[in-house]
Amino acid sequence: MNESDVFRALADPTRRQVFERLLAGRRNATELREGLGVSQPAISQHLAVLRGANLISEERAGRHVHYGVNPDGLVPLIDWLARYRDYWPARIDRLKTLLGEMDQ
Amino acid sequence: MTVLEEAEVEDRELTFEEELDASLEKVWRALSVPELAAEWLVAPGRDDVSFRIVDAEPFSRMRYAWCDGAGESLVTVEIWPSGEGRTGFRLTHGARSSTMMLRAANGNSPPRLRRAA
Numbered sequence: 001m002n003e004s005d006v007f008r009a010l011a012d013p014t015r016r017q018v019f020e021r022l023l024a025g026r027r028n029a030t031e032l033r034e035g036l037g038v039s040q041p042a043i044s045q046h047l048a049v050l051r052g053a054n055l056i057s058e059e060r061a062g063r064h065v066h067y068g069v070n071p072d073g074l075v076p077l078i079d080w081l082a083r084y085r086d087y088w089p090a091r092i093d094r095l096k097t098l099l100g101e102m103d104q
Numbered sequence: 105m106t107v108l109e110e111a112e113v114e115d116r117e118l119t120f121e122e123e124l125d126a127s128l129e130k131v132w133r134a135l136s137v138p139e140l141a142a143e144w145l146v147a148p149g150r151d152d153v154s155f156r157i158v159d160a161e162p163f164s165r166m167r168y169a170w171c172d173g174a175g176e177s178l179v180t181v182e183i184w185p186s187g188e189g190r191t192g193f194r195l196t197h198g199a200r201s202s203t204m205m206l207r208a209a210n211g212n213s214p215p216r217l218r219r220a221a
Contacts, residue, residue, distance in 0.1 A: 007152045007172055084197050087147065088120050092195065095144040098134055099126040 006073065009053035014038060015046045019069070022056055026068040117198040124191045128163050131183050131191045135166045145179070155179065170197070 010016050018032050033043045047067060050056045055073040059066045124131055134140045136157070145168070146153050152172055159167035168179040178198050186192040 011152065084118055088118065088195060088197065091144055091147065092120060092122055092193075094147075095134060096122075096124065098140065098144050099124060099130060102126075102130055102134065102140070 005053040006055065009049050009055055012046070012049075014042075015050060018043070018046055019050060019055060022067055022069045026059070026066045028064065028066050032067065117196055119194060119196045121192075121194045123186055124193050125189070126191055127189055128183060128185050128191050131193065132163045135181055135183070136160060136162075141168075 010019065014036060017036060021027055021032055029040070029043055029047065032047070033040065036043075038046070047056070047058075050067075051058060053073065054070055056067050057070045059068065126134075134144065141155075141157075145155060150172075154171050155168040156171075157166065158169045158178075159165070164183065166181045168181075170177045170179045180196045180198070182192075182194045182196075184192040
């Protein structure tokens with residue numbers, strides 16, 4: 001999981017709605033789908049992306065599956081500027097290399 | 105607003121200053137020619153990032169609107185001559201001054217520059 005997975009996961013408006021519903025409490029897939037106008041396979045896909053980004057977790061009890069927010073998953077989102085502290089030095093190194101590759 | 109839509113971010117900036125072993129003109133090209141700029145501004149694999157030039161003072165300052173999945177911010181690059189064939193360089197990345205909204209990439213803005221695939 002990397003930070004861009006988190007941003008990409010929440011860039012989709014439907015996924016964002018699903019995630020916001022989970023912020024209010026644990027839900028199952030049927031409850032999450034309600035009123036969103038998306039199919040069952042589509043909701044499963046959205047949930048898979050959110051899980052892949054470590055934003056939500058899945059809890060199984062027999063046949064019943066509930067989803068809930070993973071609080072740690074939000075940390076990169078809120079502290080994005082701290083991550084850019086690591087981002088730019090590498091980019092500037094790339095600029096230096098690029099300048100060396102460019103002719104005048 | 106839900107907690108997801110609004111994350112309060114203090115006024116914060118990151119600043120990086122370097123001296124580059126290249127002429128002012130060459131550095132300006134790397135800032136202003138879209139393909140060259142995308143080559144170094146956007147890390148490989150970051151297809152969630154895009155930018156567009158919002159302000160240009162040739163051979164002096166470039167401002168990019170910087171868009172990642174979390175919102176839009178401002179990247180400013182200032183350059184100045186720094187001796188024979190060398191160029192001073194300062195990059196500043198600032199958050200929005202009050203709130204940062206989590207949004208999908210906007211639909212109405214002009215075309216954005218992305219790293220070539």
